[in-house]
Amino acid sequence: LLKGLEEPKPYTIIILVTSNPNRLPKTIVSRTQKITFGPVAFQDFKRLLPENLSVEQKRLVATVAIGKPGLAMKIVADVAYLQELEQAESYYQIFMGTDLPEKLVAAYDIANLETPQIKNLLEAWLLKLQALLQTQADKKLAGKISQVAMAGKFLEQNANAKLLLTNMMINT
Numbered sequence: 001l002l003k004g005l006e007e008p009k010p011y012t013i014i015i016l017v018t019s020n021p022n023r024l025p026k027t028i029v030s031r032t033q034k035i036t037f038g039p040v041a042f043q044d045f046k047r048l049l050p051e052n053l054s055v056e057q058k059r060l061v062a063t064v065a066i067g068k069p070g071l072a073m074k075i076v077a078d079v080a081y082l083q084e085l086e087q088a089e090s091y092y093q094i095f096m097g098t099d100l101p102e103k104l105v106a107a108y109d110i111a112n113l114e115t116p117q118i119k120n121l122l123e124a125w126l127l128k129l130q131a132l133l134q135t136q137a138d139k140k141l142a143g144k145i146s147q148v149a150m151a152g153k154f155l156e157q158n159a160n161a162k163l164l165l166t167n168m169m170i171n172t
Contacts, residue, residue, distance in 0.1 A: 001028065002027060002028065002031070005028065005031040006031060016028070016032060021034070038067070039066060039068065040067050040069050041067065042062040042065075042067070045069035045072060046062075048069060048073065049061065049072065049073075049076055050076055053076065056086075057082065057086070060085055060086060060089055061075050061076060061082075061085075063127070063128055063131065064085060064124055064127055064128075066127060066131065081120075084117060084120055084121070085124055088120070088121040088124040088125065089124075091106050091109075091110060091121060092124070092125050095125065095144075095169065095172065100169075100170070103169035103170075104166060104169055104170075106169065107165035107166045107168070107169045108162060108165075108166075110161075110165050111161040111162040111164075111165050111166075115155065115161070118155060118161060118165075119152060119155060119156075122151055122155070123152070125148050126145065126148050126149060129141065129144055129145045129148060130145065133145060143172065144172045147168050147171055147172050148168065150168075151164050151165065151168045
């Protein structure tokens with residue numbers, strides 16, 4: 001690899017992709033040019049999604065994938081996961097609302113899901129909340145993000161899901 005980097009043929013293009021460039025040897029890094037790839041606009045990869053998706057499903061995929069076409073393709077390839085995201089979206093709307101009885105019913109419904117499903121739901125909420133925070137900085141919104149993140153951490157420590165979710169719904 002080092003020889004190929006030092007003396008490439010005129011027609012040679014080497015693309016080295018890594019999520020952690022600090023783990024690459026300095027001899028490799030010193031002979032390469034760093035190009036950072038940013039998120040891709042949804043409009044640029046929307047045509048890659050299956051045409052049988054509804055407008056709402058496409059909007060949901062765009063929200064969760066956040067400029068990552070590969071993630072969008074994985075989401076639409078897994079029908080069960082897409083359904084989980086749709087369910088998470090409906091619970092998210094309740095979570096963002098102000099109707100406490102509805103929030104408590106949702107908390108009990110969510111607590112009846114399997115722990116990995118609850119984790120996925122909370123992760124989807126975090127993504128949506130963080131995207132929302134970028135457009136409107138709000139102290140209350142930051143508090144909601146904190147509550148959801150803490151709920152995810154406590155869930156990993158095997159806390160009682162019903163109590164945890166009820167507490168989160170009441171405090172937001």
